[in-house]
Amino acid sequence: MVTRFPDQPGFTGFDAPMRVEADLMDVEVSQGAIPENLEGTYYRVVADFQWPPKVDGDFFFNGDGMVMSFRFSGGHADFKSRYVRTPRFVAQAKERRALFGAYRNPYTDDPSVAGMSRGLANTNVFWHGGKLLSSKEDSPPMMIDPDTLETIGEHTFDGALTSQTSTAHPKIDPRTGEMVFFGFAAKGETTPDIAYYEADSRGVVIHETWLRAPYSSMVHDFAVTQNFVVFPIIPLTSDLERLKAGGPHYAWDPHKDVYLGVLPRKGNGADIRWYRGSNRFASHIMGAHDDGRHIFIDTPVSESNFFPFFPDLSGAGYEAEKAKGYLSRWTIDTMGESNGFTETKIARYPGEFPRMDDRRETLPYNWGVLALSDVPEQESPGRGFRWISSIDLNTGHSQIYYPGHDCSVAEPLFVPAHDNAEEREGYVFVVIGRHEEMRSDLVILDAAHLDAPPVATLKMPLRIRSGLHGNWVSATELARERTA
Amino acid sequence: MVTRFPDQPGFTGFDAPMRVEADLMDVEVSQGAIPENLEGTYYRVVADFQWPPKVDGDFFFNGDGMVMSFRFSGGHADFKSRYVRTPRFVAQAKERRALFGAYRNPYTDDPSVAGMSRGLANTNVFWHGGKLLSSKEDSPPMMIDPDTLETIGEHTFDGALTSQTSTAHPKIDPRTGEMVFFGFAAKGETTPDIAYYEADSRGVVIHETWLRAPYSSMVHDFAVTQNFVVFPIIPLTSDLERLKAGGPHYAWDPHKDVYLGVLPRKGNGADIRWYRGSNRFASHIMGAHDDGRHIFIDTPVSESNFFPFFPDLSGAGYEAEKAKGYLSRWTIDTMGESNGFTETKIARYPGEFPRMDDRRETLPYNWGVLALSDVPEQESPGRGFRWISSIDLNTGHSQIYYPGHDCSVAEPLFVPAHDNAEEREGYVFVVIGRHEEMRSDLVILDAAHLDAPPVATLKMPLRIRSGLHGNWVSATELARERTA
Incomplete structure (x- = not known):
């Protein structure tokens, strides 16, 4: 079988698979300088098809996980990327072709891989309990x-x-070092079962409980505060019969409500309370905290389905305007009578990939950063995320970084200036796709002055796939927590 | 020190350093198909600066050697590239900066590396005696x-x-498996001493003799036949005082003659006979053979210095027209009275990087291939090598492959279709730089039909540096000769 990729969107031009496992010593610093005392590693994972897809119309969620690292020390940075050797990758490497079919649809697989894990480890890579974990939900x-x-x-x-x-979005409680995480479709594809766990700072599971969602859906992210966990049930629904018929894993149901399932931290699944709201879309959570009674959750919210590759059950086509998400705050009163929740819009511009200073996870926080798809005052050709914006959650004041014409931006990441840095004292890292040059940059911005010229621009000689999530692990943290 | 490359020709755009050590499984075949029974490896080396040069105006001859391989099996090809860890590379890696200065000028080095090998292993990579060797002269x-x-x-x-x-251009005698090679500047930079060796098929040196050239120059390649070796002395001269003054290693002397030094195979250096000709330039040799009395040497010959980065001692500027080399045949009569030699032009179009079927090395042969810089009938913007041409040495008939607008071509390589293939029965491999797409292809052409559509196009997701030489090692050869 000839290794040839389809001439289809997602597989051509800047979006073509990169597939290169790379080592690059001393990334060129084409502008500015890397702060001398920045010691640590930016881990990131992208989805990068190693083999041409087995099914037509495949999309990047179904690409093989490629983990990458930028390791910083003494004003220099080394880059490395490696495919994750999932059981799936290893099986396909033996045959030098795709054996697994459509995104989360085992009924489209080659019979030879029946029962084998379909995991791609392509969504997030994080450090906990002395282990670096790459995951897909x-x-x-x-x-x-x-x-x-x-x-x-x-x-x-x-x-x-x-x-x-x-989940690909665990939360680490900075006060205890506990990792709070869950699995959805926990009893198998399309099951509404959710398992909620907490692991101690060494990575040992110390809490487990199970619950059932009102319906089966993508539970991509969740909210964790000091006292609560919240599972958002968003009507990107899954259905076993659709899978068996070879259909898409997810479809948008415009008639279903949103449910937010609240449990006390380390609570029992039987005690879950569902708060209900009207139909809308949300996915990633910037941050969440509580005051003992109220839970505050900040997340981009859009009128309808964000993902063009998942169909609408009503038959409606993809509506780009309705898909735009605006950072908003959901508030749940855990002691009130109402089984509803409120929503307040925070951001002026639509955006996604919200992040904050992870050392404030579960706690009150003041500042976040996200990628924007539209800045009406600033004309920029193209589609997708093209600006980075910080936002002061107290004042609503935002600063915007624009990398220039014909560029795309990936998820921004806050990196503390040093181990004892204050919130916002540090950098925002963001990978920029320079489409005309068919290569990428890693730009280091001053978090407090996002609109100032970058602190440094790391010029990559190759494309970095527009990918998903990543995290910073300081050298101190890595050395302290590393297992033997 | 910030790692930043100069904004100068040779370091920007398609010529920017690539620096990526890569692994790429199953290179995409964007057109055609890789012949299923092609089993072996195309080894190649390019010059790729890992660190910004220490001196101004540096050029690619002084870049670190990056060895790459395309390994073919069962209709698939895997790609790999690695920097050669020369003592120089290792020393610079520790300091994360260049410590060695100008091309072949130790007087421009950091004192900390005095006496250390300046080798870059960036010119050719070849297989002999069960060893893969990467070399610079x-x-x-x-x-x-x-x-x-x-x-x-x-x-x-x-x-x-x-x-x-x-030398980076040893010859392997296909009848005996012997490797014939030499060193020039053998007693140190700018010395006119040449050491000539032969090693048996296991790589054991079985012959050594020394001689002195009429003057010190670049002796980049040489001719080997069944009965003779020929050392061409071309007036790209070197001079110790110039080096000490920080000047360029080589300079063109338009007033010096060319000398061809002839020795019998395994002869004594004291017996060398010099054949003299007027001033001209030549470098790579396509092939050479003898009939017992006459030696025939095929090489592109130009009126003047080919390399724009080496100055002319007369003060004349670089003359692009005079630099164009045309494949020509030199004939030496080893039994005649004359101490001269004759030259006959073979090719219509200027070209370099001549290659033939290496299994005919030292023997009469009928066919060769080279890169062309000009095909007057075919307009193509840009400079440098942009076509590949085969040539039938009996009829003068040539076939031309043109990869398209905005492309550069590297050295072509003949690859036999199988272990017992006839001359010209097989493929021509050539790496194409697709400048607009900022990436390269490896194109596989039918050697007997160079002007037909390619047999296969291997689409690389990254740039391959325009580099120097490479060779094919069949799987049979590799398995047979590999040392434990």
Whole structure:
């Protein structure tokens, strides 16, 4: 079989698969200088098809996980990228072709791989309990060597992961070092079951409970505060019969309500309380906190389905305007009579990939950053995310970084200036796609002055796939928590 | 020190350093198909500055050697590239900056590296005696693992390499498996001493003799036939005082004659006979053979210096027209009275990087291939090599491959279709730079029908530096000769 990619969107031009496992010593600094005392690693994962897809119309959610690292020390940065050797990748490498079919649809797979994990480890890569984990929400995470990026193996928390799946968006409680996480479709594809876990700072599971959602859907992210966990049920619904018929895993149901399931931290699934709201879309959560009674959740909210590759059950086409999400605050009163929640719009411009200073996870916070798709005052050709904006959550004041014509931006990441830095004292890292030059930059911005010229521009000689999530691990943290 | 490359020709756009050590499984075949029974590896080396140059106006001859391989099996190809860990590379990696200065001028180096080998292993990579060797003519070759491309170490033929240098253009005698090679500047930079060696098929040196050239110059290639070796002395001269003054290693002397030094195979240096001709330039040799009395040498010959980065001692500027080389045949009568030689032009179009079927090395042959810089009938914007041409040496008939607008071509390579293939029965491999797309292709052409559509186009997601030389090692050869 000839290795040839389809001439279709997502597989051509700047979006073509890159597929290169790279080592690059001393990334060129084409502008500015890397802060001398920046010591740590920016881990990131992108989806990058190693083999041409088995099915027509495939999209990047179904690409193989490629973990990458920028390791900073003494004013220099080294880059590395490696495919995650999931069981799926290894099986396909033997045959040098795709054996797994459509996104989260095992009924489209080659019979030879029946029952094998379909995980791609392509969504997020994070550090906890001395382990670097790369994960996708349909499977257990994969453990990765933090220096070589070689795959160590599937991680099941010593068998404590009783769910078939594990979220790509765990939260780490900075006060305790606990990792709060969950699996949805926990009893198998399209099941409404959710398993909620907490692991202590060493990565040992210390809490497990199960619950059932009002309906089966993509539960991509969740909110964790000091006292609560909240599971958002958004009507991007899944259905087993549709899968069996070879249909898409998710479809947007414009007639279903949103549900926010609230449990106390380390609570029992039987005690979950559902707060209901009208039909709308939300996915990533910037941050969440509580005051003992009220829960505050900040997330971009749009009128309708954000993902053009998931159909609308009503038959309606994709509506780009309705898909635009505006950062908003949801407030739940856990002691009130109402089973509803309120929503207040925070941001002027539509955006996604919201992040904050992760050291404020679960706690009150003042500042966040996200990628914008539209800045009406600033003309910029093209589609997709093209600006980065910070936002002061107290004043609403925002600063905007624009990388220039014909560029795309990836998820921004806050990186503290040093181990004891204050909130907002540090940098915003963002990978920029320079489409005309068919290569990428890693731009380092001053978090407090996002609109100032970059602190440094790391000029990559190759394209970095527009991908998903990543995290910063300081050298101190890595050394302290690393397992033998 | 910030890692930043100069904004100068050779360091920008398509010519920017690539610096990526890559692994790429299953290179995409965007057109055609890789012949299923093609089993072997195309090794190639390019010059790719890992650190910004220490001196102004540096050029690619002084870049670090990056060895690459395309390994073919069962209709698939895997790509790999690795920097050669020369002593120089290792020393610079520790400091994360260039410590070595101008091309072949140790007087411009950082004092900390005085006496250390300046070798870059960036010119050719070849297989002999079960060893893969990457070499530059100013130093001993470096041994490379043929599978991982990791550097094993400097190779001195178990100490038998008494010269300080070793050519990047050894010839392997297909009848005996002997490797015929030499070192020039063998007693140190700018010395006119040449050491001539032969190693048996296991790589053991079985012959050594020394001679002195009429003057010190670049002796980049040489001719080897069944009965003779010929050392061409071309007036790209070197001079120790110029080096000490910080000047360029080579300069063109338009007033000096060319000398061809002839020795019998395994002869004594004292017996060398010099054949003299008027001032002209030549470098690479396509092939050479003898009929017992006459020696025939095929090489592109130009009126003047080919290299724009080496100055003219007369003060004349670079003359692009006079620099164009036309494949020509030199004939030496070893039994005649004359101390001259004749020259007959073979090719209509100027070109370089001549190659033939290496299995005909030292023997009569009928066919060769080279890169062309001008095809007057075919308009093509840009400069440099942009066509590949085969040539039938009996009929003069040529076939031309043109990869299209805005492309550059590298050295072509003949690859036999199988272990027992006839001359011209096989493929021509050539790396194409697709400048607008900022990436390269490896194109596989039918050697007998160079002007037909390619057999296969291997689409690379990254740029391959326009580099120097490479060779094919069949799987049979690799398995048979590999050392334990």
